[in-house]
Amino acid sequence: MDDPRLQAEGEVSLARLALDDGDVTHAAEHVAAALVFEPGLPEAHELLARLSGAPDGGAGLFPMEEPVFLGTVLARAHLLAARGEHAEALDLLVSAQAHEMGGRWAHVPWVLDPELASRIDPDTLCSLIGSLAAVMPDPLPEGEREPLAPYVQLVRHAVRLYPDHPMLLWAGSMLVRRAGEPGEAAGLAERSYRLEPSMQAAIAAGYAYRNLERWPEAERALVRALEHDPGNLYLHTDIGELLHRAGRLDDGLAWVERALRRDPAHESAFPTARGMRFERDGDVRHLVELANYLREHPGNEHADSVLAVHSAPRDWLGRAPAASEAVVNLLYQVLEKAGDAPATGEAFLSAPEPPSALLAFARVLPGYSIEIQDVPAPDARLTVPEVFEKGAVRSVGRRVWHFEGTRAVPVVPPPSPEAARAVAALAESPWRHLPGAYDQAVRLSALPLDDLLGVLVHPPECPFDRPEVWPQWLRQVQAWACFGIAHHRPDQPWAESDRRRVLIDLAYGPEDWITEAALAALVATAWVNPEARGDVAELVGWRFMAAAEAATTRPVTILDSLRALVLATPDMHPDLRRLAAPAPAPPPERPRSRWRRLFRRR
Template identity: 60%
Template sequence: MSEEYEGVGDPRLQAEGELALARMAWEGGDLSHAADHVAGALAYDPVLPEAHELLAKLAAHPDGGPGLFTLGDEVFLGTAVARAHVLAYAGEHAQALQLLISVQSHQVEGRWAHVPWVLDPDLPGRLPAQELGELFGRLVPALPDPVPQERREALEPYVELVRNSVLAHPDDPTLGWIGSMLIRRAGHAEEAAELAERAYAAQPSHMAAIAAGSAYRNLERWDEAEQAMRRALSHDPDNLHLRTDLGELLHTAGRSDEGLGWVEAVLEEDPDHESAFPTACGMRFERDGDLAHLVRLADHLREHPDNGHADRVLAQHCAAQPWLSGQSGPTESVIDVLFQVLEKEGEPGGGGSLRVSAPESPSAFMAFHRAVPGFVVEVTGVPEPDPRLTVPELYAKGPVKEVTRRVWTYAGVVAAPAVPPPDERVLEAVARVAAAPWRHLPAAVERASELAGLPLDDLLGVLVHPPEQPFGQAVAWPYWIRQVQALACLGIAWHAREQPWGESERREVLIDLAYGPEDWVTEAALLALVATAWVDEDARADVAELLAWRYMAAVKAAATRPVTLLDSLRHLVLAAPDLHPDVRALAEGRPYEGE
């Protein structure tokens, strides 16, 4: 459905404007244009009384009725709503509800059903129970489970319709359990449990038991939820989805080993089960924190891209992990000072000075100057090992012997871009893909695919000449620059993807960036290496070695001076598949027996 009228100005004012045009067309006898503008008014304000008054006139006109609101291949949302109401005026309530539910499924938060005919307690008596159940069954899968609190008010007419339907058809158990599923999603779990139990008592079935179990789960009444799920299984003991759901329930109730046992039993029958495999990966990750479980889930999702459950489980468990669902925050002292300045002075127009004892990430200084351009920052010393040098210049060990590409150049302690600014179109493309965090690393790689084919030199230029940030707040600059750098490096990981990883230019460039002077770009390049390993099994061993040596170089440097990137690098290393156990032990703070 088209939503072309949404999100422009004040909805009520827009609705009144459309209504004024509709009245002019009505008074001029132009029913078609009057209908178009009434539909526009309803799209902006579905309950505007004056729009409904005019709609009733159009419905009653000899040349009016549903024919004024025809639905083509591209359906305008307001037209569908208007047609539903006109059908209801004509007594075609089943068709009217079907249309209204289609609109509600498309935009759950809209108050499309807040009209008298839907709330009429006599309405369900005019329709067969089976038809009502089918209508509810169309809406249920379109709703989040549960619907967020702020969006539930829009669904209250359907909750009332369920209540009235059950009263009108008290002997129909199917209507009861389907209605239970709907009102539970709308936040009425207690009532949903009672409704499902009545349905089960009238006619025991696995669906009624599932409805009851789901309601008890929402209420965190774990024993009753388990009993209901076991009842469901007694009706359908070979249902692998049901057995997985019971395992999830037990896990959520605090019986993790027992819950995982149920899910693993499903996998013994179907090792690639669409629900059990993601669920087991998530449970195992919660049990031991080993990211290898999430990497396996990412592999599964790559092979089964339509598995929405796998995507949700992966996103859920990546959400709290640094770098797995968005860039990690900055830790430099100069950024701490920036936040203090902004908190004290708001959006300062200029002036002020700052002295720091050592060079920090050049990108951090860039963020500082973008946020408060009038400040003067002076670096008073250089510790050892020198953070301005590349890793090969500092340490002979490791797989990287030379860094040939640099995006920063130093004149004394002052860093400046070593590459020219990118083309404006590249800046716009990177800004577009950097506008939001990613739900998990494979999603970040997928998003960065929009940058595939952009000139490599331009992507390098973005790292030190970032686009303007879209938030309009000085405090956002550090986060924006880090996000832009992360997506630009992920874009570099798409460069010439036809080349085998081990011989590829993208590998060479990311290594140069990762092993260069300490900077936020280091983190962004390492993220791109980690993300590559997540989606390319052939790159995993190589990436694990590259991450390990870069992290150990940072650990060695941290023995004699602060390394602001160290904790971030630790998280990136721990996110790398196939990491050597000794390096993992070092990153986790456990005894390490390597060199």
């Protein structure tokens, strides 16, 4: 039943039986289903022709009543085309394509017919081509272009038939560009502009040159488009983004800021400017401003996309960072050498490492034993107030680990199966950005606090059949559990809340991956709750300083992660941001000769 053609043939068989019984309604339903499985199946189209000629047949068998079935749209389109109503038929097919872009809905004889373009008024054709182009990705991934090939051919036939129709040329340019033919698209747009200069033709040319990475021509075309509408702030933003892609960030930002001087909250320019500014100086303040804007304009998909794009590659903004502990590196080495064979052995660590790292190791390699040889000061097993005299936190009440010598043992019971499944469902993917993670974690708000604490040290099984991903899986689980804790008792004011107290206890407890996860939840809270920002900046800052002081006498494996959290925290003190920022890379060595330049590493 996984074969679409077999499923379509089954539906055709049922349609024939229904038709033999005189039940045209049920026959029509089965034919419509067959067309969804196999749009070009000849037997389905033969039955459709029989239904068209039946006494109670015709397009009325496929009513467009909401909610309408996709197969009903396809069947009605084919019946209308058979009656010569090609414009309405193509309109329906385009709507089906927009609904499910990967369907081969247009791979049918009447669409592939080179004469189709002559059967539709060119202005109507322009409208249909433009409406499809508007919902296509730009460009379509190469492996997804084949279903759209009939529309590209339709454009080519139409252009040959109406070579002097300016609107058809630029509308066709938009479609073929998205279908992966930017060179052809540029030619169509330029022809359109020569015939009748217009903003649309210039924009189409600019985008085609952009996809070709012919930056000067793209810039000239978009500036030419702006001459037709000087107040168009979307075009200002597009030019800025184009120059940015061309490697001219400052020039691009100048264009976007020109738009902001006219409209400081413009829905396109504001997000783009914040993203560019963040890329220029790395100051998270720009992304926080964008998150503030997104809360006030929740439907702005461009703002959400810009925030996601700039968050994705940054530790804690878009993902939990990779583990760097020696025991995790050992885990990878053992797995690489052992292959599928069970691994046993004994290893020695010169100092304690985060209990969660040892937990991940034990889950993957239960036959290995780890011995810790020394405990340098300050003792990583103790809470921060016990080893760090300064700071805003003077005591830690709640703990999830207890140490028996150097061995960490969970002190909270395992979570309920329902809670484990709920956290695991979120942990399978990274988050788009911190505000998005906070919002998604509201799904965990109804879980008991004890369950969320239990997940931290009794993680659910990893759903991926690759043991080497266990460390990252555990880090994701712990992050999402702490994001869930950030929603515990949301009715309580932040300063006196249980959720704040619990996250502080976890963050200032023994040095662990849970420390990072709890701080990440505090930072996410600060992103969405401006009233918490000063408090969170102080908590994150002091925890980082405690780790930095400890690192002067012993390794602190989570220090780089804490640096990333400092840089991600809204309203963090500038001195701490400078302390946490990575050291600037040394300038590249000046090449001594032409040969050195030719053979430099990329």
